[in-house]
Amino acid sequence: MTRQIRFNAFDMNCVGHQSPGLWAHPRDRSWQYKDLEYWTDLAKTLERGIFDGIFIADVVGYYDVYKGSNWHALHQAAQIPVNDPIQLAAPIALATEHLGIGITASTSFEHPYTFARRLSTADHHTKGRVGWNIVTSYLESGAKNIGEGGLKRHDNRYEVAAEYVEVLYKLFEGSWEDGAVLRDRDRRVFTDPAKVHEIAHQGRHFTVPGYHLCEPSPQRTPVLYQAGASGPGKAFAAGHAECVFVASPIKATLKAYVADVRAKAAAAGRDPRDVLVxxxxxxxxxxxDEKAQAKFEEYQRYTSYDGALVFMSGWSGIDFGQYAPTDQIRKVETNAIVSMVENFTGSEKPWSIEELARWGGIGGLGPVxxxxxxxxADILQEWAEETDVDGFNLAYAVTPETFEDAVNLLVPELQKRGAYPKAYRPGTLREKLFGRGPLLPETHxxxxxxxxxxxxxRDAALRSAAAAE
Incomplete structure (x- = not known):
């Protein structure tokens, strides 16, 4: 049986996203990120291409590691200006019937109680087509601007994230029972108070005593996305994520990552196939091929050396502006995306700073x-067969052109080979992805x-035991 390939579209509520400088291309529309028409037009295109969803990235903060300032980030619109992602869920849902909508939100910058309401609201408005991309954030500038002085250490951020999702699970899954909402006009009873529960959460990082503000949404807990690739990130993904995004530039690294995540998921008592990578x-x-190469070379003429290194410096926590273009990348301990440096310093061939900038000029850290x-199609099928990856999170060089080319040219070729779906499954996003009910399975x-x-x-007994020690 031919292996199926899945697509997500990777975008962000900003200019340029992963391809700094290409906003200047005459056919690029990313500067229209602030217009709902851009998003609804794109969503219709992606749904025509049977994409699983549109995955909307986000950062809270700005890239100021490169050369010690955010000058180049502002100059090249390197993910600044950037707007809020969750507000795009409703208009995209109105414009489409099936497309999933993955929203990125950080456990570092918003209290779980208020965020739970925003996420449940989005799941209601989209009739269950929302996913949450769980991130812990890597920009010091974001933490400083909400008064925290700086980011917590990398591993500690995952400790906070673990408690954060515990609070959300209690709110989404436990606070309101099935059947709590009666809407009984004859008796004039909307909700049965006996079926709505305080969660009484008292943790190390959060105290949330009360009730969830929303009645259960179609999925209760929206589909869980996660993009951690470090040791703690993979462990978190294996325990919680349903869809995992990774940015591996080479097949060997990707194969090892997929195998490790699936093994960790199995060790956590989950079905390894319940994690889509x-x-x-x-x-x-x-x-x-010739026209595609000419198009690629055309795109390359618009890439920004400084813009690419703004991202690479921000993602890694290393100021690449202090090195000459011919210097080789060296591993430095930082508090940012640990796996990014490991990928490039662990490869067989040493990378120079100039090569890193050229690589990151189009599409970020992933392959082009x-x-x-x-x-x-041959390449994608080869990668899927050799690495066990489930699909690809497609970034753009020029938007919407890159996505339109994928939908109009690549998708039909994969469909002809029996390697890509021709229709959506019915139901919520979780039902479309996994072919079962709208709620998380018992193994989650x-x-x-x-x-x-x-x-x-149980929590009260644990607190009593701890106090007695």
Whole structure:
């Protein structure tokens, strides 16, 4: 049986996203990020291409590691200006029927109680097509601007994230029972108070005593996305994520990552196939290999050396502006995205700063595949077969052109090979992805919070035991 390939579209409510400088290309529309028409037009295109969803990245903060300031980030619109992602869920849902909407939000910058309401609201408005991309954030500037002075250490951020999702599971899964909402006009009873519970959470980082403000949404807990690739990040993904995004530039690294995440998921008592892994990839497709190569070379003329290194410095925490273009990348301990440096310093061939900037000029950290539909389909199928990856998180060089080329040229080729779906499954995003009910399965840790009274009794016993020691 031919292995199926899945696509997500990778975008951000900003200019340029992963391809700094290409906003200046005459066919690029990313500068229209602030207009709802850009998003609704794009969403319709992606739905026509049977994409699983549009995955909307986000950062709170700005890139100021490169040369010690945010001058180049502002100059090249390197993810600044940037607007809020969750407000795009409703208009995209109104413009489409099936497309999933993945929203990035950080556990470092918003209290879980207020965020739970925003996420449940989005799941209601989209009739269950929302996912949450769980990030812990890597920009010091964001933490400083909310008064925290700086980011917590990398591993500690995952400790906070673990408690953050525990609070959300209690709110989403346990606070309101099934059948709590009656809407009984005859008796004039909207909600049965006996079926709505305080969660009584008292943790190390958060205290949330009360009720969830929202009635259960179609998925209760929206689909959980996660993009951690470090040791703590992979452990977190294996325990919680349903869709995992990774940015591996080479097949060997991706294969090892996928195998490790699946093994960790199995060790956590989950079905390894309950974790869908997507690799960040950019495809430059045209009718022939020659036309695709010419298009790629055209795009390259708009890339920004400084803009690319703004991202690379921000992601890694290393100021690449202090090195000459010919200097080689060296591993430095930082508090940012640990896996990014490991990928480039752990490769067989040493990378120079100039090579890193050229690589990151289009599509960020993932590979760029250039060719005809047949050529690119061959490459994607080879990567899927050799690495066990489930799909690809497609970044753009020029938007919406890159996505339109994928939908109009690449998708039909994959469909002809039996390697890509021709229709959506019915139901919520979780049902479309996994072909079962709208709620998290019993093997997921969130399911344990459905009986919130038992959870509260357990938590109280643990606190009493700790106090007695």
């Amino acid at each position: 997507y690799n960040l990839t950019t495809v430059i497709v045209a009718e022939t 595949f250039v060719g005809s539909p047949s050529t690119v 840790p969130a399911h344990a919070y459905r009986d919130i009274e038992a959870v509260k009794a």
